Amino acid sequence: MLESPDATDLLNTAREALLQKLLPALPAHLHYEARMAASAIAIATRAIAADAAHAKAQLQAFAGDAATFAARIRAGEFAPGTPLHAQASALLEEMVRLRCAVSAPRALR
Amino acid sequence: MDEARRAALNTWLSSQAGAAIEITAASLLSGGAIQQNWAISVTRDGSPEEWVLRTDNAAVLAVSLPRTAEYALLSAAFAEGVTVPEPLFCCADTGVIGAPFFVMRRVGGIAAGHRLAKAAAAQGGDAPLVHALGRELARIHRIRPPRADLAFLGEPDADAGTAFIAAMRTRLDAAGTPRPAVEWGLAALERNRPPPLPPVLCHNDFRTGNLMVEQHAVTAVLDWEFAAWGDPHADLGWLCAPCWRFGNPTLEAGGLGPRDALLEGYGPAADPARLPFWELAASIRWAVIAADQGARHLSGQDRGLELALTAHIIPELELDILRQAEALDA
Structure with missing residues (x-):
């Protein structure tokens, strides 16, 4: 019933964009927050699979x-x-x- | 820091110092979830000095001590020869800058746990540094009750281990989330309580992230807001707990060096047989603190990624707790 890509795929894709494209373009004082956001996405992705x-x-x-x-x-x-x-x-x-x-x-x- | 505040501060500091104090620069330092630390440059009768002003953040942990108490602890530690920044002035009056604050001399060094642990691991452990940490803890523990200047700490518990178990259960009940693995650890502690020792001043957050270090030497022991009377092994156990090793599991003392060097630096009063109890207590205490921090996010009181992710440290701590409980019972 739901459209693909599914939640896991979307989260993985968003995390990749965050780490590979956004993080290098962010000023240093925002790197920690961006890395935390990537961690949160990773935990949420694993929670879906658990x-x-x-x-x-x-x-x-x-x-x-x-x-x-x-x-x-x-x-x-x-x-x-x-x-x-x-x-x-x-x-x-x-x-x-x-x-x-x-x-x-x-x-x- | 706005002009009005700076002017009020200049006036107050000058009256305390008995000299003309003028702030020439002020910048907010990073770090400190509970406090604000300002690096301030001043002139005292024209001569430059570098200070730190420490005051409260909006969100204050209920269990932490107020700034005035932290100043009294810093003064007691400084008098005992503990490596802490020299305490200068303390202001309980909220009328000066809006919250109580104190001022101490600024010291060099970094207080970045990961960087310290990485540097120590690169040389296969830093035994001299860890030895020095043992000496610092021994000096802190020379501060013993009764002390009129530290009356805010209250009466010491007759048995720090028993009191710890009761306090953790109270906090778990208040938080309301059942945590069987943490209970498992507390039950193991209850079965293996060491006999009580005469109480000493425990720092209660003596870990790698709260130490200022410059070129392998401690320049300051920071963050005294959790200090309380207790068993000296609580501080040794907190530093040696698996959760504070920053990815260096074999460097048991804070991810910095061997436990033996720490105990040797501390001296003969350290009893290695009491450490497994207090190392398990450390994992439990950190899990309970992390749960409280996660709850601040969940309740909407203080939403943000850092507190939200802190809750996700708990499962790893539970794994440590199961291992440590098994070893303690063995």
Whole structure:
């Protein structure tokens, strides 16, 4: 129903124009802002591609929602040596890796 | 700085200095999300001097100390031999330039974290610089309560580690976004609390971006607005946390040099066994600060790219938190 190029293509194209054509023409004091704009576009592009379905399903099955999970961790559940520690740890790892894949993919290398 | 303000400032500074002070140039320095820093050139009875005037920005973090308090801290640090710019005058009266401010002597050097870390990495780490940073921290930590001149800091907590955990939970609750990974780190801290130490003055933002350095030597420790009584290892841990290494993960002390050199410079009071707790605390604290900064953008209070992108640092910090929590529990 929607026209192409799609959102990802448009964002990538806009980012390329920003970095390759606009940035070199900008005065130095605006370079930081322009680079931040390019970063924001890159994060948004990765957010569109991210598939949170599996992590969400895992979270729901294990703890219901993030607020409940957080509250149970604070209450001292899932400490090392408890039966659910490994499962809670694996779920957090999956959630954080997904979040990094969007916000900071270099951290996963 | 307009003419009226400059004239008012000339009058006030002259009365404080007991000499004729005239501002000959003033320019806004870059940096400082919370404050404005002005480089001002003056003549004192005709002789030129270079100063910095520091005052508040419109958007002030609720948790940071006011300028008058920062001036008292700077004075205490200067008296203890910490490398800070010489504090000159402090004005609590908003009638002079519209906000409280203080004036200090200007020092040379750059306070650009990335550039410092890049230069240190190019030579495989700068152990002498990091050693000097250890000595600076040890001098700061010689300032201990009770101190009438620092009464605004309040009473120290009996146990800085326990107080830290409670404070972070309060801030997470106030922010309202559930953060299971940060909670995971706090739970690990709670299980591994080191026994409390007598409180000292902690700078609480002693990292590469807040150090003025010139040719491998520290010329100034900046940004005292988060200082508080606490565990000295909180400052060591903050500097050594993975998030402040500027892409030099093996240079554990601020991305500048080896942790051993930092601790050696600090002296025997540094207990390496307490560092993993405070390095994890550092990752958690930065995540909580970043969340608050992101919230300022989201709420519409202070919209802009810098605050918006700061929120996106959190996932990487969470990855650090998971690693550090696992190591702390091991």
